Amino acid sequence: MARGSIKFLYRGGVVELSNVGPNDTLLDWLRLDRGACGTKEGCAEGDCGACTVAIGTLRDSALAYEPVNSCIQLLGMIDGKELITVEDLSADDARLHPVQDAMLRHHGSQCGFCTPGIVMSLFTLYHGETSPDRGVVNDYLAGNLCRCTGYRPIVDAARDACSGAPNDRFSAGMAATVDTLAGLVDGEDVLIGDEASFFAAPATIEALAELCARHPDATLVSGATDVGLWITKQLRVLPKIIHLGRVAGLSDIRETDNGVHIGAGTTYAQAEPALSRIDPDLGELLRRIGAKQVRAAGTVGGNIANGSPIGDTPPALIALGAELHLRRGATARTMPLEEFFIDYGRQDRGPGEFVTGVDVPHLGPGEVFRCYKISKRFDQDISALLGAFKFTIEDGRVADARIAFGGMAATPKRAARAEAAIIGGKLSNERDWAAALAALGEDFRPIDDVRASAGYRLQTARALLEKVLHEAGGEASAATRVVGVRTGERGHVA
């Protein structure tokens, strides 16, 4: 028997809602239903962070606070979580939360419209890190646009407020919160609505498979970081929403014989440490997907299943030789990731079928991996192009190559001709690279759009191939990059 309501913790009590529309957003619930107008709408597409709230999630008996863009978070998605908004931080009128107090003292607000979202991002920083450096603070702020301050006072406030262990009413009440949230875990499927229109959040993979088979026309939602915009921007009505966030086992990360398995429901934030261990460039790439708010909601599986030509993880995972797992009803199948992407907007996924996970292999001996994201802005931007490269180096030559690009074609795609042309090439001899550089022009016919011209895309794809060959040949990334310098400079073959 499915549960016909969602339950979550808000302002110290469990809220149970049974009138949750499949397209209701968390922000509208706060502002319109609850009249809690502290949380602002700046863009309604998850890009400015003014609507940031903190979501507390219980994972392995530990509570983690993460920032989320409430404008594109569906209300039903917060089942089982704790919701904290800017109004909730200080217990009374007299006292401010430490991050609010620091924001006040450091003059961190001017027009004040981004401020509630910034306060909430800093709240998650306060609970997530101790004595963060500038880079960590920037990372927590990347999803919060401020047009007034130039960020400096906000960064100062963050570093000031987060210099010690958290000591606020949320840390004081942590045990009780954990108990309450643990009490909300009931293993029941959530189904609000009827057969024609519903919000569903199945609890098991079997229930999910059954629901998908019964409603092949339903929209599958993990983080809603794209689907949310269909609702807020395209004003589409999506009558059937199946949310994957409660499916047990779908967000597992586990070591396999030769790599790591990332469950489809794994958020970018959860996947980041495991993927970083494969290569620091992969970690840096994950760090540059959206911002904290997007990475706390969006998933690796969603990034793949969505099939966008500019999704950031597919090119990197294709270059690494990842395999994709899908399931329909009781039938599971596995394929090389690149074969999933057939054409623009078309993937090898049947009605009622869903992605269950991806296996990413570790680098073997002699293997070098690099990936580079090119965008107008470094943080929280969508790639103009993204190049990912895995070379096997033997005796200073490229013995094997896997090269994949995003943003260069209608799908994430391997550069077959360039791969063939570079094999056998000597890293120390730039003349050996010319054929491969030229071949990229045959592999790809990129397009002009708002992010870059076709010419720049092709020229830069070549530049990235050049760059990776220099780096594989021993050039330190500190001498080849203005961002994303590799920690410890490991992984290159001299």
Add this chain to the structure above:
Amino acid sequence: MWHSARRRTQIPPADDGVSVGSAIAHDSAAGQIRGSAQYIDDMPEAANLVHVAPGYATGAAKGRITRLDLDAVRAAPGVVAVLTSTDIPGKNDCSPSFGGDPIFADGRVEFHGQVVFAVAARTREQARKAARLAKIDVEAETPAVTVEDGLASGETVLPDYQFLRGDPARAKDGAANVVSGSLRVGGQEHFYLEGQVAMALPGEGGEIHVYSSTQHPSEVQHLVANMLGKPEAEIVCECRRMGGGFGGKESQASQWGCIAALAASVTGRAAKLRLDRDDDMIMTGKRHDVRVDYTYAHDDKGRLAAVVVEFNMRCGYSADLSLGVCDRTMFHTDNAYYYPNVRIHSRRVKTDTVSNTAFRGFGGPQGMVFAERMMDEIAIRLGIDPLDVRKRNFYGRGRDVTPFGMKVADNIAPRLIRELEKTSDYRQRRKAVKAFNRQNRFLKKGLALTPVKFGIAFTLKHLNQAGALVHVYTDGSVQVNHGGTEMGQGLHTKVAQVVAEEFGIDFDRVKITATTTDKVPNTTPTAASSGSDLNGMAAKRAAEIIRNRMAEVAARLHQATTSDVGFAGNMVRVGEREIPFAELARTCFLERVSLSSTGYFATPKITWDRETTSGQPFLYFAYGAACSEVTIDTLTGEMRVDRVDVLHDVGKSLNPAIDIGQIEGGFVQGMGWLTTEDLVYDASGRLATHAPSTYKIPTASDVPEDFRVTLWDSKGNREPTIYRSKAVGEPPIMLAISVFSAITDAVASLRPGRVPKLDAPATPEAIARAVRSMREA
């Protein structure tokens, strides 16, 4: 001197008991960080309020409307009313200047996104969904989209305008070096975080009270009155605060105020219009982009003999504020440099795109980017350090008259630059940059130190006036109201500081209230950096009037003269005695002496006559300088700003925390304009970058980790401005030109003597293109 230690800008502590000059927190800060500061969309909604959404012809940029079928809109769920130009009883125009900005397109569409109708419905979602159901057919014409399109059509929104001095043609003939070139500078979206919003409440007898997120409440009031055919006295416009303005709510807020008011008038219900972000970016104007065509002549030392420059400003479909904006580009074409022979020509190009408008700097930045490009070019060609070329061209003795005939009497640029050159360690770093570039194949560094000189006053003389209203209550608390609006810049805080100072009372005894046209009428926009210059002075005068009355009462009751009366520390001193301020306020009431006064101020010395291009357009200049260091990746065009040092002149600061906030924020906003903020229109005239997903303003990691901001140790403005302070809103934007120049410098390092072909914004693609231009034969 207020200054920042390495990597940390330090705000000096407040002096005890003195309001003006203290780093008092923004008056709304506590509410903002708690989420309790109210913006218009947060206000309680009246019962049966209707939500209004605008609609437009999605497929057309220009042409006659042949069919306007709104049946499906009317029939949509929740719809209460559908409004078009025929519903307007008065004038269908929301132009701030010369007309030509219809509230609803009437018969013709003039740009993609022009509002044709609006729909009022019970919920926001219903209104927005209904707005998309319109069927609008347009007999499509090919729109002029780019500056080139506009030049080809020959149409302008306003006549050309020119400054001419000397004989540039003859001066060129005699010069050792004559150079011609062209530079493009992109526009800029304001991206205020709070989008355009207005809420209108109908009152009795057809009165309307409009809450508008506007920099110019009086204009909203007047335009609503004109639209409804009512006396201005029946309309009130109120604005407590904006979630950012930056010029984007100077004229561009009016249309939404008008439509909300019309909806309230037609339905008899409260009406709210909040634009969706994408609609906001599509429907409202931006900073003017420009193509600058120029020829200049200089000697072998890099000193200019002649400058001939034409600014082809892309104004969009209507005049809006383009007269003032384009004029200000001309007023700042010199930046801090003397042009002995000069012709500055401005063409106000009409395109079939949204009307470009005010944006922090109001055209000035475009002029200055040209000036600095010219300095960089001269330096690159002559192989001289760009800073030395700049210095050789500074205004100085006998070289102190601007192209528009105003004497630069307060020139501190040379001294300020010398100071920054020292504190930023410019010469050592120049050597280090050169060494880095010798040693690195892929990455190249650039360094630039550029000045800013910005004229303060509205160049339209009549706008240089302000009013204020101050009340002292019998408990000694004080309420102040003035014509300026609060958009985050801290104006209300500064004005309250002034009033507290005048009465000698604590800052928290002064309550600042929403800007509203029924308290202070006939106001001018909060713009031109003049907010505190004008309103601070008006409030000071109002407070002085009351204080003088109070002093007379005190003197009379204690047998003293008014010169024996002083106000400080919440007390009033009369000779040897001290009376609490509140007690004297009560006494005044009992003595039947008014504790309320208006104050009025008109900026002196403004004599500019546009017709004859003579007289003085500015009261004074604000100065600053910045030194920026960048690294570029020559393979990809990616760029990082490594360090920025700023030295900026705010006269005697009214509030150093707020002033430093303006400088840092302005710098970063200017940096975004010149680097990542890239407005893209497609060939059919549609804006393709209409959301933050595609239009990229700076985020935290774009700000240099090493960012040192220092206030110039000023003895005070030589003009008697409010407490000898200087305006600070706009000038810092232009400090960011140092980043653009540093990028130019980095690219130039690839081939000495060759000028990189770099336009703004310097996106990775633009930088990569410039790098390629250095490698061409």
